[in-house]
Amino acid sequence: xxxxxxxxxxxPKKGGKSSLLASLVDCVAQSAFGYSPRLRPALQPILETEFxxxxxxxxxxxxxxxxQGDYERLRREFAEGGVATDTLDTYEYRxxxxxxxxxxxxxxxxxxxxxxxxxxxxxxxxxxxxxxxxILNDVKAKLAGQMLDSDAIVIxxxxxxxxxxxxxxxxxxxxxxxxxxxxxxxxxxIVVFSQYERLFARLGPSAFTYACDPAVALxxxxxxxxxxxxxxxxxxxxxxxxxxxxxxxxxxxxxFAKRFQNPNIDPHQPGERRFRRAGLEGARAYxxxxxxxxxxxxxxxxxxxxxxxxxxxxxxxxxxGEEAA
Ligand SMILES: Nc1nc2c(ncn2[C@@H]2O[C@H](COP(=O)(O)OP(=O)(O)OP(=O)(O)O)[C@@H](O)[C@H]2O)c(=O)[nH]1
Ligand SMILES: [Mg+2]
Numbered sequence: 001x002x003x004x005x006x007x008x009x010x011x012p013k014k015g016g017k018s019s020l021l022a023s024l025v026d027c028v029a030q031s032a033f034g035y036s037p038r039l040r041p042a043l044q045p046i047l048e049t050e051f052x053x054x055x056x057x058x059x060x061x062x063x064x065x066x067x068q069g070d071y072e073r074l075r076r077e078f079a080e081g082g083v084a085t086d087t088l089d090t091y092e093y094r095x096x097x098x099x100x101x102x103x104x105x106x107x108x109x110x111x112x113x114x115x116x117x118x119x120x121x122x123x124x125x126x127x128x129x130x131x132x133x134x135i136l137n138d139v140k141a142k143l144a145g146q147m148l149d150s151d152a153i154v155i156x157x158x159x160x161x162x163x164x165x166x167x168x169x170x171x172x173x174x175x176x177x178x179x180x181x182x183x184x185x186x187x188x189x190i191v192v193f194s195q196y197e198r199l200f201a202r203l204g205p206s207a208f209t210y211a212c213d214p215a216v217a218l219x220x221x222x223x224x225x226x227x228x229x230x231x232x233x234x235x236x237x238x239x240x241x242x243x244x245x246x247x248x249x250x251x252x253x254x255x256f257a258k259r260f261q262n263p264n265i266d267p268h269q270p271g272e273r274r275f276r277r278a279g280l281e282g283a284r285a286y287x288x289x290x291x292x293x294x295x296x297x298x299x300x301x302x303x304x305x306x307x308x309x310x311x312x313x314x315x316x317x318x319x320x321g322e323e324a325a
Contacts, residue, residue, distance in 0.1 A: 002111075002112055002113065002114055003111075003113050003114070004051070004113075004114045004115075004116070005113055005114070005115050005116070005151045005152070005302075005303050006115075006116045006117075006118065006146065006149055006150040006151055006152075007115060007116070007117045007118070007150060007151065007152045007153070007154060007299065007302045007303065008117075008118045008143075008146055008147050008150040008152075008153045008154070009021065009117065009118060009119050009120070009154050009156055010120075010125045010126065010147070010153055010154070010155050010156070010174070011122055011125075011126055011155050011156035011157055012122045012126045012128070012157070012158075012165065012167040012171070013084065013121065013122035013123050013126075013128075014084070014122065014158065015122055015126075015156045015157055015158050015194060016156050016158060016194030016195060016251075016253060017085070017119055017120075017122065017156045018074060018077075018078065018082065018083075018085055018119055019078050019082055019194070019253035019254075020154075020156055020192070020194060020251060020253055020295045020298070021074060021093060021117060021119055022074045022075045022077070022078035022079075022253065023075075023078065023253040023255075023292035023295045024043065024292070024295050024296060024299055025043055025044070025045065025071070025075075025095075026291075026292050027292040027293070027294070027295040027296040028041055028042065028043040028296045028300075029042075029043075030291060030292070032255065032291055032292055032293050032294065032295075032296070033294055033295075033296040033297055033300070033308060033310075034214065034294060034297060034308035034309040034310035034311075035296070035297075035300065035306070035308040035309075036101075036102070037101075038101045038102045039099060039101050039102065039103060039306075040099065040100040040101030040102075041097065041098065041099050041100070041101075041296070041300060042097070042098045042099075042100060043095050043096070043097050043296075043299075044095060044096050045071040045072075045093065045094065045095055046094050046095060046096050046114070047094070048092075048094060050094070050096075050114075051094040051114050051116060070091075070093060071093050074093070074119075078253070079290075084121065085119060085120060085121040085122075086121060087120075087121040087123055087124055087133075087135050087136075087139065088136070088139065089120075089139060089142075090118055090119070090120040090124070090139065090142055090143050090146060091118070091119045091120065092116050092117070092118055092119075093116075093117050093119065094114065094115065094116050094117075095114070095115045095117065096112050096113070096114055096115075097111065097112060097113045097114075097115055097300075097303055097304075098111050098112040098113075099111050099304075103306070104306070113303055113304070115299070115303055117299070118143070118146050118150070120139075120143050123135065124139060124140060124143050125143060125147075125174060126167050126170050126171050126174060127167070127170055128166045128167055128170070129166050129167055129168070129169040129170055130169075147178070147184075148181060148183065148184045148185070148186075149185055150185065150186065151185055151186070151187050151188070151302070151303075152186070152187060152188040152189065152190065152301075152302035152303070153178070153186060153188075153189045153190075153302075154189075154190045154192060154298045154299070154302055155171070155189070155190070155191045155192070156192050156194055156298075157171075157191065157192070157193055157194065158193070158194055158195050159193035159194060159195050159196055159198070159199070159220070159224060159250065160195055160198050160199070168228065168229055168230060171230050172229060172230035172233055175230050175233045175234050175237070176233055178237065179233070179236045179237050179242065186237075186242075186244050187243075187244060187245065187305070188244065188245050188246075188247070188301065188302055188305055189234070189237060189244050189245070189246050189247075190246075190247045190248070190249060190297075190298040190301055190302055190311070191234070191246070191247070191248045191249075192248075192249050192250065192251050192297070192298040193220070193221065193224060193248075193249075193250045193251070194250075194251055194252065194253065195252060195253075195254075196211065196217075196220075196250040196251055196252040196293065196294070197211065197252040197254055197255060197256060197263035197264060197265070197293065198252075198263065198265075198272075199211075199220065200262075200263050201263050201265060203262070204262050205260060205261045205262055206261075207256060207261060207262045207263050208256045208261035208262070209261070211252075211256065211293065214309040214310050217249070217250045217310050217312075218312055218316065218317070220250060221248050221249075221250065221312060221317065222317055225248070225317065234246060235314060238314065245305065245313075246313070246314060247298075247301055247307070247311045247312060247313060248311070248312045248313075248317060249294065249297045249298055249301070249308075249310050249311045249312065250294060250310065251292075251293065251294040251295045251297060251298065252292065252293040252294065252295070253292050253295055254274055254290060254292070255290060255291035255292045255293040256291055256293060257275050257289055257290075257291070258288070258289065258291055264289060264290055264291065274289065274290060275289040275290075276289060277289065294310055297310050297311055
């Protein structure tokens with residue numbers, strides 16, 4: 001039987017939610033994840049009508065919907081440098097996930113899964129500390145409802161700006177409210193630090209080798225989570241009463257340049273520009289120079305509860321061997 005799952009992406013403005021989502025299908029297609037390649041997952045964007053097909057007759061009007069282009073539009077916007085998500089609504093993208101290879105627990109054979117992934121502007125759920133951001137009440141209520149109804153929540157945070165982040169207070173309060181909320185369906189919560197490739201910007205062609213080492217990711221997570229005042233609050237969610245499994249991971253929507261193995265940022269361009277060859281537009285341009293890295297991790301874990309070499313539990317974060325200091 002197909003199982004339907006809702007996953008909410010939450011995190012501050014410019015955290016990388018939309019980029020993670022836009023690069024997700026490519027990450028799965030290119031096997032740029034930390035799961036065993038023998039898992040052979042496949043992820044494909046689908047129409048709203050297909051998502052609801054089992055329960056209801058698709059309405060005629062749906063056939064004329066331009067919704068099919070929504071995910072393509074998101075990918076195009078990302079390829080062109082990214083667009084901030086507006087605060088007027090929350091946006092649902094739907095996918096079919098299948099696992100075509102070896103999956104560890106027998107239960108996994110139940111697929112395919114139909115995923116509804118909710119993207120929204122960061123200012124709605126995690127506005128800057130102390131700021132008054134005007135958001136329509138019904139948009140807030142819609143997102144709150146979607147969070148309570150979701151099977152998994154993915155919190156996307158920019159790795160490199162944690163110290164001077166202006167949102168850790170609102171994030172802590174959101175986590176508290178989530179912990180206290182009655183009647184939530186939540187089974188899994190994943191914290192993912194985006195823009196992971198930026199850490200390796202000085203390592204040239206060795207960058208990809210280091211990034212592929214899960215021990216480096218674990219070390220990075222321990223280090224950046226030290227500054228996170230909300231970390232212990234999140235632990236309360238894992239208490240037996242709630243039974244939510246929490247994982248930490250890293251990802252990079254830009255990834256690494258295929259040919260050079262270095263972070264996919266062009267050092268000869270001002271600011272942080274991705275490699276781009278003049279005259280190559282859209283899909284072809286990022287086919288050549290852009291490879292997402294680990295953006296599948298939070299979503300596959302959110303959907304299936306399946307760990308990869310790059311998803312870490314509290315127990316793994318806490319286990320301090322030679323790491324201490
Ligand atoms: N270096 C680097 N930059 C990234 C990466 N992913 C996203 N960015 C940049 O980070 C910025 C924010 O990304 P978005 O995906 O729009 O963030 P968001 O969380 O959707 O933001 P809102 O919609 O405003 O809430 C954009 O300028 C992206 O180009 C990445 O993997 N590496
Ligand atoms: Mg966005």
